[in-house]
Amino acid sequence: MTPAGASLLDRLAGIGAEGHAAIGEASDAAALESARVEYLGRNGQLARVMSSIGTVEPAARREVGQRANAVKTSLSEALERQDRHLAAAARAPSGGVDLTLPARGRWVGGVHPVTRVIDEICDIFAELGFTRVLGPEVESTWYNFTALNIPLDHPAADMMDTFYLDDDTVLRTHTSPVQARVMEAFAPPVRVVVPGLAYRRDSFDPSHAPAFEQIEGLAVDEGVDFVEFRAAIQHFVRHFFGAGTKSRFRPSFYPFTEPSAEVDVSCAVCRGSGCPTCKRTGWITIMGSGMVDPAVFEAVGYDPERYTGYAFGMGPARIAMVRHGIPDMRLLYEGEMSFLRQFV
Ligand code: DAH
Numbered sequence: 001m002t003p004a005g006a007s008l009l010d011r012l013a014g015i016g017a018e019g020h021a022a023i024g025e026a027s028d029a030a031a032l033e034s035a036r037v038e039y040l041g042r043n044g045q046l047a048r049v050m051s052s053i054g055t056v057e058p059a060a061r062r063e064v065g066q067r068a069n070a071v072k073t074s075l076s077e078a079l080e081r082q083d084r085h086l087a088a089a090a091r092a093p094s095g096g097v098d099l100t101l102p103a104r105g106r107w108v109g110g111v112h113p114v115t116r117v118i119d120e121i122c123d124i125f126a127e128l129g130f131t132r133v134l135g136p137e138v139e140s141t142w143y144n145f146t147a148l149n150i151p152l153d154h155p156a157a158d159m160m161d162t163f164y165l166d167d168d169t170v171l172r173t174h175t176s177p178v179q180a181r182v183m184e185a186f187a188p189p190v191r192v193v194v195p196g197l198a199y200r201r202d203s204f205d206p207s208h209a210p211a212f213e214q215i216e217g218l219a220v221d222e223g224v225d226f227v228e229f230r231a232a233i234q235h236f237v238r239h240f241f242g243a244g245t246k247s248r249f250r251p252s253f254y255p256f257t258e259p260s261a262e263v264d265v266s267c268a269v270c271r272g273s274g275c276p277t278c279k280r281t282g283w284i285t286i287m288g289s290g291m292v293d294p295a296v297f298e299a300v301g302y303d304p305e306r307y308t309g310y311a312f313g314m315g316p317a318r319i320a321m322v323r324h325g326i327p328d329m330r331l332l333y334e335g336e337m338s339f340l341r342q343f344v
């Protein structure tokens with residue numbers, strides 16, 4: 001290549017480098033426009049190189065022309081990029097972040113509404129001195145039934161309700177067997193709450209699930225009486241459902257408590273006047289409970305002459321339904337994100 005051709009190629013390289021620098025440094029539209037005029041304009045540096053292409057020997061013109069076109073294309077692209085960049089920065093109120101762009105969704109996990117209910121209940125009982133303990137879901141018929149004064153021919157032990165794994169082993173049908181396990185392992189006084197899953201041969205329907213949470217409670221000591229029992233439950237109801245909530249004890253029957261009671265709270269939705277949530281009664285049943293039957297103390301080796309206690313069992317899924325006005329228990333167990341997202 002002739003000296004003229006070589007020097008034009010050098011100039012083109014310089015124009016490319018300087019042009020890119022000038023475009024990149026342009027901090028507003030006016031600076032960008034003067035960079036464009038300087039390098040790509042009608043009388044700009046690139047145009048001047050092109051107009052002197054006639055000084056190059058014909059054989060080298062083609063290479064110079066191609067190189068000049070490449071520089072032109074790359075500077076034009078850089079100019080457009082910088083123009084878009086400046087426009088976006090101008091839209092953004094500060095710091096080059098465009099706050100008008102739609103946000104990209106960020107998924108944040110949350111605690112399941114039933115788990116939240118369980119934690120709150122256990123925390124309230126913790127204030128009263130109850131320790132949170134767990135027990136096995138695969139349970140012997142002794143702990144699940146016999147130790148709790150439920151004879152194996154009782155309807156609750158029947159094949160209709162219970163998942164039997166073999167003749168002596170079941171999926172626990174309630175968390176109550178942990179009462180017996182705790183009393184066997186620890187001398188009184190005991191105060192425990194036991195959250196966990198229980199299993200029954202029920203199909204899913206709006207108010208049943210074959211696997212569902214329960215929370216068991218047990219308090220045993222010398223001199224524990226119905227008054228302490230009532231006070232503990234009322235403390236729980238006021239703290240969990242709100243200060244204005246009324247509670248009542250309704251006589252009931254469980255083999256492991258005597259006397260037994262179901263605890264109802266005034267319906268938070270209608271404040272007692274009657275609505276679909278409380279089936280127009282004004283009351284919602286939240287737990288089974290009672291004073292521990294002496295037969296249970298005997299089964300676990302506690303002296304029934306010396307010790308008394310109370311026990312209770314409740315269903316956190318049902319309580320979550322009442323709290324949030326959820327009409328169908330299946331919603332709590334299907335893991336549908338569009339539903340669960342409401343509680344995050
Ligand atoms: N285990 C009972 C059930 O699953 C609930 C229950 C009732 C637990 C009374 C108790 C109690 O501890 O005292 O239906």
